Amino acid sequence: MNLEKEWDVIVVGGGPAGLRTAIKCAEKKLKVLLLEKDQELGSPVRCGEGLGIGWFNRLGIKPKPEFAVHPINGAVLYAPSGKELVVRFDKISGYIIERRMFEKFLAREAASKGARIIAKTTVTDVIKEGEQIIGVKAVHAGEEFELKSKIVVAADGVESVISRKAGLNTTNNLYHVDSGFQYEMAGIDFKHPDLISLYFSNKYARRGYLWIFPKGKDYANVGVGILGSDEKTAKKYLDDWLETQPGLKKGSKIVVNAGCIPVGGFLEKMTLNGLIIVGDAAHQVNPIHGGGMGIAMEAADVASEIIAEAIEKKDFSDKFLSKYTSRWYEKRGNKLKDILKKRKMLEEVSDKDFEVLVNSLNGEDVLKIAHGDLIDSAKTITKKLIKNPKLVTLMVKYLK
Amino acid sequence: MEEKRFPEFKSDLCAYCGACVAVCPVLALDLKETKLFLDKNKCIKCMSCTKICPVGALK
Numbered sequence: 334m335n336l337e338k339e340w341d342v343i344v345v346g347g348g349p350a351g352l353r354t355a356i357k358c359a360e361k362k363l364k365v366l367l368l369e370k371d372q373e374l375g376s377p378v379r380c381g382e383g384l385g386i387g388w389f390n391r392l393g394i395k396p397k398p399e400f401a402v403h404p405i406n407g408a409v410l411y412a413p414s415g416k417e418l419v420v421r422f423d424k425i426s427g428y429i430i431e432r433r434m435f436e437k438f439l440a441r442e443a444a445s446k447g448a449r450i451i452a453k454t455t456v457t458d459v460i461k462e463g464e465q466i467i468g469v470k471a472v473h474a475g476e477e478f479e480l481k482s483k484i485v486v487a488a489d490g491v492e493s494v495i496s497r498k499a500g501l502n503t504t505n506n507l508y509h510v511d512s513g514f515q516y517e518m519a520g521i522d523f524k525h526p527d528l529i530s531l532y533f534s535n536k537y538a539r540r541g542y543l544w545i546f547p548k549g550k551d552y553a554n555v556g557v558g559i560l561g562s563d564e565k566t567a568k569k570y571l572d573d574w575l576e577t578q579p580g581l582k583k584g585s586k587i588v589v590n591a592g593c594i595p596v597g598g599f600l601e602k603m604t605l606n607g608l609i610i611v612g613d614a615a616h617q618v619n620p621i622h623g624g625g626m627g628i629a630m631e632a633a634d635v636a637s638e639i640i641a642e643a644i645e646k647k648d649f650s651d652k653f654l655s656k657y658t659s660r661w662y663e664k665r666g667n668k669l670k671d672i673l674k675k676r677k678m679l680e681e682v683s684d685k686d687f688e689v690l691v692n693s694l695n696g697e698d699v700l701k702i703a704h705g706d707l708i709d710s711a712k713t714i715t716k717k718l719i720k721n722p723k724l725v726t727l728m729v730k731y732l733k
Numbered sequence: 734m735e736e737k738r739f740p741e742f743k744s745d746l747c748a749y750c751g752a753c754v755a756v757c758p759v760l761a762l763d764l765k766e767t768k769l770f771l772d773k774n775k776c777i778k779c780m781s782c783t784k785i786c787p788v789g790a791l792k
Contacts, residue, residue: 379751455765490751491751491755492751497760507756510752512784512786512787513787514787561756561785563784564784566786566787568787568788591748591750591752592750592751592787593750593751593756
């Protein structure tokens with residue numbers, strides 16, 4: 334293949350984590366190459382495609398109509414009985430995006446800043462010199478070749494094959510991974526096209542939830558995420574639930590998506606000599622809602638800062654690169670660990686108890702619980718306890 | 734006790750999502766676009782892939 338053999342940075346994987354790393358490295362004038370195994374960036378989609386407005390702002394990404402296809406004003410939570418808890422803002426709180434377009438948008442930005450991107454190229458392994466990773470082995474359209482780089486960035490998604498081949502154990506534990514299944518559906522009726530709808534039920538989504546992420550008034554991603562070790566498949570949960578939803582059941586299934594979501598098996602070690610992992614490959618996902626795009630791109634920003642420093646100092650050792658790990662935990666990882674603790678509490682909540690919660694809390698409470706630390710969450714619930722003795726019983730049951 | 738066996742793959746159900754690869758502790762599975770390969774020399778018959786599979790293509 335007609336490609337330069339030596340690079341500052343080789344990024345494996347063209348999802349949000351990898352593309353954002355390529356953009357930021359290119360901005361820092363590093364010589365960066367991104368290799369994507371699939372023949373089209375942004376496809377196949379393995380995502381609910383929701384991204385909160387906070388992430389657009391933090392990352393400095395404008396929600397352009399070409400990919401930010403539908404604005405969202407909040408969320409509605411459904412208890413197993415069907416009772417709703419609406420959290421609606423008076424301004425846009427996020428967008429449902431088209432990943433097929435979003436990845437291409439990021440790729441164009443990376444390319445225009447000087448990064449090189451090659452699709453349909455599988456990285457099969459890393460090349461090592463002693464303990465130092467110095468490049469990758471890749472295959473493009475049947476042709477095998479080797480490339481050298483100062484740093485390899487593994488952004489190869491939840492499979493996380495490259496870091497494992499390089500010697501980091503990133504295998505997903507079944508408890509810390511959700512199994513997901515989704516249809517992109519058209520011609521459906523649902524009540525709140527301006528909100529994401531989340532349905533909680535142990536019957537239809539054990540340790541997880543079903544969702545409607547609207548892309549229009551009769552058009553949405555409809556999916557489910559469940560505990561990875563569940564014997565029943567995610568597809569079966571979704572199909573069974575759709576049977577109970579006449580407005581959805583009648584619709585057309587125009588895309589079928591499946592996947593798994595690394596919801597909380599956070600890694601203590603995310604670097605090796607010459608290697609950094611970002612995104613799903615590093616299990617950088619919100620353990621409660623399973624969203625990972627914003628977190629992945631933020632991690633990519635942290636990674637590229639460290640990469641630039643490493644290249645300037647000519648130090649590609651694990652010791653130097655591990656500053657990425659500590660900086661990421663300070664910025665995001667520690668907060669996610671707190672969220673994981675909340676999820677563990679939520680996992681224990683029965684359908685009956687969930688009804689009590691939905692009947693006792695309002696939208697504002699939910700936000701406080703979701704965004705606050707554990708103490709703030711406890712305070713919010715405590716205030717409600719005074720008014721509702723049933724909640725006291727729940728507190729005793731779950732917080733012991 | 735049930736004898737340990739290799740996971741059985743039904744390609745017509747597979748959605749090629751890679752979930753099985755993500756949970757395989759020994760990297761015995763390899764997904765190449767729309768083909769899934771199982772290396773029986775590596776597989777330890779833990780059946781994690783059959784549990785995570787969102788569509789029941791591995792049993």
